[in-house]
Each structure stands twice: as C-alpha cells, then as structure tokens.
Amino acid sequence: MRLVVLGASGGCGMELVVQAAERGWDVVAVTRPSSKVSLPAGVTHLSGDLCDPAFLTSAFAGADAVASALGLRLPxxxxxxxxxxxxxxARSTPAIVGAMKAAGVKRVIAVSAGGVGDSAPNVPAVFRAFIALSALRFAYVELDKMEAVYRASGLDVCMVRPGGLTHGPRTGRAAAMDAMRGPASISRADVACWMLDELRAPVFSKVSTLIGV
Ligand SMILES: NC(=O)c1ccc[n+]([C@@H]2O[C@H](COP(=O)([O-])OP(=O)(O)OC[C@H]3O[C@@H](n4cnc5c(N)ncnc54)[C@H](OP(=O)(O)O)[C@@H]3O)[C@@H](O)[C@H]2O)c1
Structure with missing residues (x-):
C-alpha cells in the first residue's frame, strides 16, 4: 500500500504517518513548506502548496490512496x-480531487468532525452548543464544504467524523457509530488506527461516519 498523508505535521496526520509506517506501508508525508515535522525513517517527505494541482498531482503519482488530516489552524x-x-x-479540496483524478488515485479518507452535515442531530446537544458558541464554528463551515466536494467527486470517499480529539494512547477500540453519547472524545491515535483499518477493505463501506470509542 502506497499511502499519501496530507497534513502530516498535524496531530492526526502524524499518527497516520507513524502507524502506516509501522504497518510496513509505503508512506508519503505531505506538508506545506513552513510545517515542522520529524518523520520516521523510510517515509518520503514532500512539501508544497496544498492548493496547487501540479504539486499535488506529482505527490499522488503511484499512490493507492490518500488520507487527509488537513484542517484549519485556529489560534x-x-x-x-x-x-x-x-x-x-474550500480551496484545497477541489485541487486535491482534481489531482487525484489526474494521477489516477481513486480512494480518499479524510478527517472531518462529529456534528458536520447530517450528523448534527446525532451528537450531544452540549457538543453542538460548544461548536456554535466558539471559533470552531468557522472550522465546521469549511469541513461542510470539504465534505461536499469529496462527496460529489465520484471517488471512493470516507469522511471520518470524530468527537473531541485527545492526545491519549491508541486503544484500538474506535468504531463507527450512529450517534455519540457521553464525553464524545477520542484520541488522535485511535482515529488514525481506525482510518488505516478502513483502508484495508477494497472499497469503503460508508461515505461518512461518526467514530468513537
Ligand atoms: N480538535 C478537535 O477536537 C477536533 C475534533 C473533531 C474534528 N477535528 C478535525 O480534525 C482535524 C485534524 O485534527 P488535528 O488535531 O490533527 O489538527 P492539527 O494538528 O491542527 O493539523 C492540521 C493540519 O492541517 C495543516 N494545515 C492547516 N492549514 C494549512 C494550510 N493553509 N496549508 C497547508 N496545511 C495546512 C496543518 O499544517 P501546519 O502544521 O503547517 O499548520 C496540519 O498539518 C482538525 O483540523 C479538525 O478539522 C478536530
């Protein structure tokens, strides 16, 4: 498996890189030039503009799948x-989809968030209120746009919707769920593990799903 990880400098992105490398996969870690990353041995690092179709097309050459952990940086x-x-x-996702098609890559799994799109009624009300009253609402608007572009792409897509992310350990207990209850938190390590497990199936079973532990 040759996997391209977008946003490899982020919390989920680095977990995807490290765990995919542990599985013996061929990993290409993509970041913007200013990102700070320390990568495991054997991982290829490419840096460039994540909205540039030419850069992305060359990054995707020969890949079996793309895993995106891109998001907005909030202060x-x-x-x-x-x-x-x-x-x-909203700018990078169309470029990613176009570059995947140009490079002949058919599968993308991306980190979205619990409460995006039709999952809003299926997360705790306190969670929805927290999003609406904080700067996270800006990220949710963008995640909605990201999901819409992937969904309309015709590619094999899986939008992964976790709850609050932690730096906790990998438990291996992450699972798809119809509704979130309780604290609705999950470690970045568990999110990445679940995403990599999904990539083992030849086709994604769901276009989007809440995940939790
Ligand atoms: N935080 C939560 O509790 C939570 C809950 C549910 C879902 N989510 C979603 O999950 C995503 C992943 O979480 P995370 O903690 O891994 O995020 P993160 O650590 O903030 O990583 C975000 C990644 O996106 C990259 N990025 C941001 N703006 C960019 C730009 N203009 N150009 C190129 N790259 C850019 C960052 O690169 P740099 O390192 O260069 O900035 C980084 O690699 C979040 O972004 C969010 O959408 C978060």
Whole structure:
C-alpha cells in the first residue's frame, strides 16, 4: 500500500504517518513548506502548496490512496478567534480531487468532525452548543464544504467524523457509530488506527461516519 498523508505535521496526520509506517506501508508525508515535522525513517517527505494541482498531482503519482488530516489552524477557540487561513479547505479540496483524478488515485479518507452535515442531530446537544458558541464554528463551515466536494467527486470517499480529539494512547477500540453519547472524545491515535483499518477493505463501506470509542 502506497499511502499519501496530507497534513502530516498535524496531530492526526502524524499518527497516520507513524502507524502506516509501522504497518510496513509505503508512506508519503505531505506538508506545506513552513510545517515542522520529524518523520520516521523510510517515509518520503514532500512539501508544497496544498492548493496547487501540479504539486499535488506529482505527490499522488503511484499512490493507492490518500488520507487527509488537513484542517484549519485556529489560534484558540474563543468566539472571536479567526482561523489563520479561513478558506483553506474550500480551496484545497477541489485541487486535491482534481489531482487525484489526474494521477489516477481513486480512494480518499479524510478527517472531518462529529456534528458536520447530517450528523448534527446525532451528537450531544452540549457538543453542538460548544461548536456554535466558539471559533470552531468557522472550522465546521469549511469541513461542510470539504465534505461536499469529496462527496460529489465520484471517488471512493470516507469522511471520518470524530468527537473531541485527545492526545491519549491508541486503544484500538474506535468504531463507527450512529450517534455519540457521553464525553464524545477520542484520541488522535485511535482515529488514525481506525482510518488505516478502513483502508484495508477494497472499497469503503460508508461515505461518512461518526467514530468513537
Ligand atoms: N480538535 C478537535 O477536537 C477536533 C475534533 C473533531 C474534528 N477535528 C478535525 O480534525 C482535524 C485534524 O485534527 P488535528 O488535531 O490533527 O489538527 P492539527 O494538528 O491542527 O493539523 C492540521 C493540519 O492541517 C495543516 N494545515 C492547516 N492549514 C494549512 C494550510 N493553509 N496549508 C497547508 N496545511 C495546512 C496543518 O499544517 P501546519 O502544521 O503547517 O499548520 C496540519 O498539518 C482538525 O483540523 C479538525 O478539522 C478536530
């Protein structure tokens, strides 16, 4: 399996890279030039503009699948905190889809979030209120746009919707679920593990799903 990981410098992205390398997969870690990363031996690192179709097409050459952990960088969750690049997902996702088609890559699994799209009624009300009242609402608008572009792409897509992310250990207990209850948190390590497990199937079983432990 040759896997391209987008957003390899982020929390979920680095977990995807490390765990895919542990599985013996051929991993290409993609970041923007300013990202700070320390990668496992044997992982290929490419840096460039994640909205540039030519860069992305060359990064995807020979890949079996793309895993995206891209998101907005927020300076905090205060209601007035503005994302560093507020339209990044709306701009990068069409470029990613176009480049995948140009490179002949048919599968993409991407980190979205619990409460995005039709999952809103299936997350706790307190979770929805927290999003609506914090800067996370800006990220949710972009994740909605990201999902819509992937969904309309005709590619084999899986939008992964976790709850609150932690830096906890990998438990291997992550599972797809119809509704989130309780604290609705999950470690980045478990999110990555679940995503890599999904990639073992020849076709994704769900276009989008909540996941939790
Ligand atoms: N935090 C939560 O509790 C939570 C809950 C549910 C879902 N989510 C979603 O899960 C995603 C992944 O979580 P995470 O903690 O792994 O995120 P993260 O650590 O913030 O990683 C975000 C990644 O996106 C990249 N990125 C952001 N803006 C970019 C730009 N303009 N150009 C190129 N790359 C850019 C970052 O690169 P740099 O390192 O260069 O900035 C980084 O690699 C989040 O972004 C969010 O959408 C989060």
């Amino acid at each position: 905090g969750i205060a209601p007035w905190a503005k994302a560093e690049d507020p339209t990044f997902l």
